[in-house]
Amino acid sequence: MLAVKVPKQEAEKARRKLIELGVLAKGYAIRREGEFILFPLIEPVEGFELVEADFERLEKRPHSYREVVEVPDEVRPLLPSSFDIIGDIAIIELPKELMPYGKAIGEAILRVHRHIKAVFAKGSKVSGEYRVRELIHLAGERRTETLHRENGIRLKLDVARVYFSPRLATERMRIFEKTRPGEVVFDMFAGVGPYAVLLAKKAKLVFAVDLNPWAVRYLEENIGLNKVDNVVPVLGDVRKVAGQLKADRVIMNLPKFADRFLREAMLSVRDGGVVHYYGFGPDGDLFSEHEAKIKTVARELGLGVEFLGERKVRPYAPRQFNIAIDFQVLK
Template structure:
């Protein structure tokens, strides 16, 4: 409900200055939202300014007026899940709770430190309460591991499930976090690589997962051909569903199997570009990536991990050396960056390299 209140009316140019002065005098009504029109702003007050206060204000803002004004009701700020937990968990324990939540579709994922294990249900329920479109809260129960790069999760609140539909840019993806790798933290990388593709290119995604590079590239380009390989049958099943869901059947060709075998059997010398998002051991597949490129060469997007004691320069060096051992040449490192922190003292990095 709108509410009438005493206020300061001032021309917009003096707005900020007047708010600061009025706040210093502790007279601003923070429960109401500041009113605005084309020329003036209206600062709600909790009381009538005293004569000396008004004098002080007018010294800086000569043409201000004190009058009554009808203010719209201020929308209540929604509390974060950490604020909601403040009366349930002691401050020193709460300090160790990571503030970052990953959202994949209607699933929220959080990492709960061991000292907060006893509170995981209450943490999960609070996340459900704070995020109305979340149906399930998962707690990480181990590191990403194994060939399929998956991890275990505990359902700590909501529907007992690990599958959902996730939206990223213009695409939708069926994912099951327990069965196939997917990280919303790579969304910028998916978009960055997709934006580099030129019409007419052939691309091989050697470690495609559920398809976030392949599907986005296909969705945002008319004339491209993408071969998307993954060794995990679950990832490939989701990839196939995602190809249909996003209507890119004519551009993305899914291949189940080991990347090296797929290259040997089907993908020799076919591509202008290769994506190698298997940071754990992409170095072992540089030979396959070189084999995939057309004889005139092409671009490789190479992902790796680097520890704080190592450097991006060393990653470039190791990559270049491995390419040269294949009898090819790195013409240029076109781009490199730290993508994200993946563990304490460990970063995922990317190199875009022109290979001849």
């Protein structure tokens, strides 16, 4: 095919020019010939030395595992279009009809996404106090520990032993943007520290509590990994710590049970401090049940509350959303 021949040292400039002119042929490997580089063309172009040359076709890389996975036609429409990626581990939710093809699905994911080293299927819902789920190994390494990057921090964690959702990254950044220098933050359900370590980059001090010993082990490691020296990790039930500090900002990232800890949150915030409350709500009436609970607890404690903002964080189940309510406590 027709090609442009340029000296090696002019290759990058020529490549940009050919792209700009829209004449560079796509899908071919660029060739090297001694001190020259050859670019394939779709049509002749002026101002360059033109030659005839053969080019190797580049393999078209699939974008989705669904393009390469082999499953019977009748279950193909059930293949999920997305899955979670935590570090180099993929976690996919498969309907039971697809479970017999789990290995093929896992291997297809590994083939298409080269940075993924292990694939697991969700084996249960998130449950228990630690909010963890069972995982079923599908393909790749039988390893559940990984290093995840999010919002400029690094988080080491074990996906089988602690709760972690990469889908909350944007929400965590939202809270980071609200945090002001000098603040004392109380992260009531800290996990491995995605809020605590991030907010420590801005706040004066972050108290980070969790009941799960594995979560606190990783939290401590993540404090070191990210070189923050203003996070106080606490292993234990947050009820034992609550009320002993007066924070400017409280984070209640335990959507399933946060309502049970409203008293502790309100007692731990200073006058005018802000609580970030999370819950689940049905589409159509996302917030009212939670607002009512917040008002009731405030009334019982003789406190005032002012609602600052409410938002959907992410879909949780059919017609159910993970929601966030920000409110200020007036003492």
